[in-house]
Amino acid sequence: MIIKQLNEIIGTQDDVDTLTWNSRRLLLKKDGMGFSLHDTIIKAGTETMIWYKHHVEAVYCIEGTGEIEFLKENTTYKIYPGTMYALNGNEKHLLRADKKSDMRMICVFNPPCTGREIHDEDGAYTVNHLD
Known part of the structure; x- marks a missing residue:
């Protein structure tokens, strides 16, 4: 069994803070669950390109509002508490x-993240972090 508290993650190496987001990584590849689980803050007034x-x-919004724009389809969807994409x-x-x-x-990744990933110039997590 694995039990973690968010307040135990904040300020550690599993708390990755950037200019536009802050990802507190609750479950990682090393935990052996086959996915990773993140409590992520998207900072007010920011825009992040992600690919x-x-x-x-899978992402579930529990606080705040914003939007996601899918570039290939040129479609935008509002995000508010209770929205999953x-x-x-x-x-x-x-x-x-x-x-x-x-x-x-609240974000779930497959394959699981290792812990220190940040977005590269394309908005992706780099391949070498998958090992």
Whole structure:
């Protein structure tokens, strides 16, 4: 059994903070679950280009509002608490948080992340982090 508390993750190496997002990695590849679980903050007023070429991801919004724009389809969807989206086709997208508040998202990745991943110039996690 694995039990972790968010307050035990914050400020550790499993708390990855960037200019546009902050990912607190609760479960990682080393935990042996076959997926990783992240509590992620999308910072208010930011936009992040993301293209997970090597992962599928499911995301559930629990706080804040924003939108996701799928670039190939040129479609935009509002995100608010209770919204789930799944990136099951390696979709390139822009993720935006409204200016007034952060968005808090629960994210699941497959294959599982190792822990220190950040987006490369394409918006993807690099292949060498999959080992």
